[in-house]
Amino acid sequence: MRKLEHLFVTLNATAVILCLIAMSGIVFANVSLRGLTNHSIPWADEVARYLMIWMTFLGAGLVLRQGGHVAITNLQDALPGRAQIALRAALVLLLLGFFLFMAWVGRDYMLRMQFQRTPATRIPFSYVYAAMPVGFGLLIVHLLLVARGFVCAGRYRSDEGAPAHG
Template sequence: MSKVNQFINHIEEGIAVISMIMASILIFIQVVLRYLFNYSLIWSEETARFLIIWLVLIGSSIAVREKGHATVDALVTFLPPAGKKVFSVFANLAGIVFCLILIWTGVEMVSSVVELGNVTPALGVPMAIPYLSIPVGGGLMLFRFLQMLFIDVKRSYSDEEEHPEEVVEK
């Protein structure tokens, strides 16, 4: 599992870095062309927009992996360790449900766009390519939430094995 995890890490980070660099370069070139030469590239804004969309959805998966999402933990900080574990499992389950909904609606949207044959206005590429970022990002986030759930459950189980007297007392 470690090699698969490392492979997915590299893919996520590679897509995120390439998307960020390409979008930044395109936006910079567009600004220079527009303000210095009074000329603009028709396709650059659309391309940068789609790159940023891919970056955000892939970056969301990286944020789940790094536990970098914003959390509201005012209540959780006052809970005992067992309560924190329960809330962590609940949060991961809620994330999994969200990702399943995101994947489901994303796949429906992509298939609808493919059926209609829509293309982007400036680039002329199939709209399915930018829309594909939704189920792909959702799938990567789902993978990360499942990993986090597995870690939480495994950690809870190993804590019970290490301290069986505490489990009996509860």
């Protein structure tokens, strides 16, 4: 199971890195062409924006694994041991419910946008908005993979599987 989780995290991180490389390359090429030839690539800004959207949603689960999202722990730190566990369990359930709801809303929004096309590339907007249900689906998987360690010990798992304090 740990190898499967490691593969999942590696594939997710690779997708984020590929989005970053593509976005950086497109922006660099467009700025260079604009500076050198006074012409720019008509679709570059649009594609870079959509890659950033995808990169953000794909990377959110990886950040969750590291405990990198904003957290206020004053209440948790003030509670005794069992109450901390109960609070963390409630947080996991709340997050899971929110992620499921947002994946459903994102899917609905994606389906509504299937007939509109992007201005420069003329691809259906549903491809752009698919980032939302995919990203929240990944958040659900990442949350479920780290939930036990977080609830029981208040720790997140790093990419290598070693615990990292949140």
